[in-house]
Amino acid sequence: MQLEIxxxxxxxxxxxxxxxxxxxxxxxELIAIVGHNGAGKSTLLKMLASWILPDGGSVKFDGxxxxxxxxxxxxxxxxxxxxxxxxxxxxEYNLKxxxxxxxxxxxxxxxxxxxFNLIPFRKSKVQALSKGLKQRVNIGRALLSNPSVLLLDExxxxxxxxxxxxxxxxxxxxxxxxxxxxxxxxRPEEIKNLATRIMLLHEGKLIFDGSPEEYFRSESxxxxxxx
Amino acid sequence: xxxxxxxxxxxxxxxxxxKTFILILFIPLFVFVSLNLIDRTDAGxxxxxxxxxxxxxxxxxxxRSISAAEKIIAVTWIQNENEGMQLLKDRKIDGILTxxxxxxxxxxxxxxxxxxxHTIAIVQSFSAxxxxxxxxxxxxxxxxxxxxxxxxxxxxxxxxILMLVLLIGFxxxxxxxxxxxxxxxxxxxxxxxxxxxxxxxxxLILGMVLIISAVLLLHLLGNFGPVHLFDYIAFIIAxxxxxxxxxxxxxxxxxxxxxxxxxxxxxxxPHLLPSAMSDVSQKLTxxxxxxxxxxxxxxxxxxxxxxxxxxxxxxxxxxxxxxxxLMFYLSYFLMKRRWLM
Numbered sequence: 112m113q114l115e116i117x118x119x120x121x122x123x124x125x126x127x128x129x130x131x132x133x134x135x136x137x138x139x140e141l142i143a144i145v146g147h148n149g150a151g152k153s154t155l156l157k158m159l160a161s162w163i164l165p166d167g168g169s170v171k172f173d174g175x176x177x178x179x180x181x182x183x184x185x186x187x188x189x190x191x192x193x194x195x196x197x198x199x200x201x202x203e204y205n206l207k208x209x210x211x212x213x214x215x216x217x218x219x220x221x222x223x224x225x226x227f228n229l230i231p232f233r234k235s236k237v238q239a240l241s242k243g244l245k246q247r248v249n250i251g252r253a254l255l256s257n258p259s260v261l262l263l264d265e266x267x268x269x270x271x272x273x274x275x276x277x278x279x280x281x282x283x284x285x286x287x288x289x290x291x292x293x294x295x296x297x298r299p300e301e302i303k304n305l306a307t308r309i310m311l312l313h314e315g316k317l318i319f320d321g322s323p324e325e326y327f328r329s330e331s332x333x334x335x336x337x338x
Numbered sequence: 339x340x341x342x343x344x345x346x347x348x349x350x351x352x353x354x355x356x357k358t359f360i361l362i363l364f365i366p367l368f369v370f371v372s373l374n375l376i377d378r379t380d381a382g383x384x385x386x387x388x389x390x391x392x393x394x395x396x397x398x399x400x401x402r403s404i405s406a407a408e409k410i411i412a413v414t415w416i417q418n419e420n421e422g423m424q425l426l427k428d429r430k431i432d433g434i435l436t437x438x439x440x441x442x443x444x445x446x447x448x449x450x451x452x453x454x455x456h457t458i459a460i461v462q463s464f465s466a467x468x469x470x471x472x473x474x475x476x477x478x479x480x481x482x483x484x485x486x487x488x489x490x491x492x493x494x495x496x497x498x499i500l501m502l503v504l505l506i507g508f509x510x511x512x513x514x515x516x517x518x519x520x521x522x523x524x525x526x527x528x529x530x531x532x533x534x535x536x537x538x539x540x541x542l543i544l545g546m547v548l549i550i551s552a553v554l555l556l557h558l559l560g561n562f563g564p565v566h567l568f569d570y571i572a573f574i575i576a577x578x579x580x581x582x583x584x585x586x587x588x589x590x591x592x593x594x595x596x597x598x599x600x601x602x603x604x605x606x607x608p609h610l611l612p613s614a615m616s617d618v619s620q621k622l623t624x625x626x627x628x629x630x631x632x633x634x635x636x637x638x639x640x641x642x643x644x645x646x647x648x649x650x651x652x653x654x655x656x657x658x659x660x661x662x663x664l665m666f667y668l669s670y671f672l673m674k675r676r677w678l679m
Contacts, residue, residue, distance in 0.1 A: 162525050164676055181531040189529055195522035197348075199355040211344050212530035253529075 113138045113260065113291055114159075119168035121154050122315070129154045130315045131168060138259070141286045142293045143306035143323075145335070150312040152295035153192070156264050159293070160189035172260065185213070188253030192265040194245035198238040202229055202248050205237060206255065213256040223251040227281075243274035250281060261285060263294035267301075279305055299335070303327060311335065341532045345540030346547075349514070353544065358510055362552045365505070369498050370559040373491045385409075386463045389416045389425060389434040396435070400445075403471045410463055422448070432456045491560050496638040497614045499574075500631060502552045507581030508588065508606040509599065511545050515589025516598035519679050534673045538586065538666060545582025550574060562642070569648035570641045576655050577634040580662035584630075587665040590672040633657045 114136035122128040129151040136142065144152045157163045159170060161180050170177035172186045196205045206220045224230050227247045237245060246266065253261060266282070267275040283305060286292050296302050299309065302323075309326040311319035319331040326332055353359050388404070390396065392415050404411050414431050416422040422434045426448070433456075438446035447464075449457045465477070518524040527537060553574055557563070564570040588605060592598040609631035616626040616635075626632040633654040640646030648655065 161528065162522075162676065162679070180528070181533060184529055184531055187529075191522060191525075193522070195526045197352070197523060198521075199352065208344070208348055209526075209530060212341060212527065212532055214531070252526075256530075 112136065113173060115169075115171040116159075117169050119155070119158060119170060120166050121151075121158055121163060122166055123154075126314050127151075128315050129158070129312075132317050133168075134310070134317065134320060136260075136291060136293065138291055139286070139289055140291055140293075140308055141282070141306050142308045142310060143299070143302045144293065144295045144310045144312060145297070145299045145302075146295075146312035147297070147335075149314075151315040152312055153264050154315075155312070156189070156262050156293065156295060160187060160262050162189070162191075185256055186258050187260045187262060188256070188258040190246075190249050190253045190261070190263045190266060192268050194237075194242070194249040196237045196245065196248060196252070199236065201234050201236055202240070203233040205248065206252060209252050210255050215255050215257075219255055219257075223254060227251045243270055243277070246270065246274075246278065247281075250278075254285070258290075260291045260293070263292065265295050265297070267296070275301070299326065299332065341536045342539050342543070345527070345532065345537055346543040349540055349544040350547065352514070353548065358514075358548070359551075361510075362502075362506065362548050363555055365502060366498070366552055366556040366559060369556065370491075373494065373560075385412050386433075386460050387412045387414065387431045388460070389414045389422045389431040391419070391422065391434070391436055392417055394437060396445075399471055400435075403467050407463075407467055411467070426450055433460050492562055493643060495556070495560070495562060495642055496635055498556060499553055499638055500614055500635045501610060502556070503549050503577050503581050503634065504606050504610050504631060506545055506548045506552070506578075507585040508609065509585075509602040510548065511541065511582060511585030512589035512592060512598040512602045513595045514544070515541065515586055516592040517595045519589070519592075520594040522679075524673075525676075525679055534670060538669055538673065541586050542579065542582050542666070545585060546575070546578040549578035549582070564641050565645040566641055566647045569646075569651075570638075572648060572655060573634065573637050573641065573651075573658075576658040576662070577638075580630065580634070580658040580665070583662040583665035583669065587669045587672070590669050590677055593678045630658065630661050 112135040116135070117133045118131040119133070120129055120131040122130070127149055132155070144155065146152050154163065158165045159177070161177060161183070172183050175182050175186070177183055197208070200208075203220065203224070206223060207217060210217055210220050224233055227250065229244075229247060229251065232240060232244060232248075237248065240248070250263075250266075263282070266278050270278060279302070282292060282294065294302075302309075303326075304323075306323055309319065309321065309323050310317060311326070311331050313335075319326060319329060321329070388411055390401070390404075390413055404413055414425065416425065416434065419434075419436070422431070422436075425431045426434065427450070432449065434448040435445050436448055438444045440446075447457070447460060449460070451457065469476070515524075518527075524537070528534070584605075585602075588601055589598055592601055609629055612622045612626040613629055613632040613635040616622045616632065626635075637646070637648075637651040637654045640651065641648075
């Protein structure tokens, strides 16, 4: 298993956070975590990305404990809902800074700029870019060190139809390259042809974990709209 | 080391982009220009400008003596008290000689501030004039030797340095740390294999570079050079380390820039005022040593104004380094806990 998650928990209050949760993730899976706001989706992803510390439990990436952050970050790329880039600086500066800190050759920056159609914007300041373009830079940055696992928190939040389709196309392409992807979404219908596995969280508890076919046949899907 | 330098250069680039550097260089420049306006060294600066009331009957020996002393006293005749007040407020005269209602037949000196250098100068000039007119010998005290050397620019230098150190430590650095937290930039950096300590050292470098640049500019503009240069540098480094680490810690206590600025001001003023004003108040002199800012201010004052050396100030230096180290550790602890991130 590429990811082993055991009793991972973070409780803000009775209904917010994540109750002790365990699951495994195999290499090459594309997992959609669905649920309402406050269900614990982002909390789960942020714990996997070391953004927040869990109250308990353990996470192992390829057998390496998450507590060993500097070793794990090379294996994981996290793309938060709101792009977090140095706004004052250009796209190229941002990518080169993170490449240098990750000890990634600058050749990889050129590859990312090409791959994500960012060449025309390489000298543009991030603050001048649209949200869709910022998200593309954000995804590109996460891929600099070629991580085997990608975590995307609400990757299509605030994007128009065209950009949402583009983001899903990118995710599909990355999955095609053999990457393991876990992302969160409010809209299961949108990702039923994308995900290979769906997990449903409700009030911090994992209440469904299965294939998209099983999910859309299950009561859980119906309940999601009733809650 | 490579990561520390990369992060430090990035921080300095941010400081350039968000005009922090301009602010840091502007303050010494502004201080220098303002002090130059105050501290006049030309011949005219030593002349006492006195106002005499046209309708008042001054004793003839007084007017005669004043007229004879035209090199040290310039007389302006004024129509009435209102005109005199206006001239005083406009700083066109230093004082008015008028009748003393409390002691009829004698004179009173009307000035803007009783406790000022100008007032002392006027009283000294008139005392000398009176003694000369009456043919008396010199005063018991014929000169004043100050422990604090130099003109007003040099005498106020420790205060300006303290102000700059605290401004960078308590206002600029906490805001920058909180901004990186607020925009999740710190978390983005922690998605790379950098260590938390490397990020903290880079922030320390930023604070110390800003402080040292500002202090250096202040010295270059004023052409001040301490006698014990090594001791002075040692204190500037210890002070910039201590208050940069303190500022980083304050930044970690805040979720966003706005709260960091508020907290910064809450720390800035109580650290600045008691130390900087400790010379003019016995109560503040008693309170100030309780503040870390005083452990920087006092040695700077001693080195710059009294030619003091570090030998008698090792406690202050160790205090600053230990406090800085404690703040650095607390920042590291909060960073590891992802405090308010």
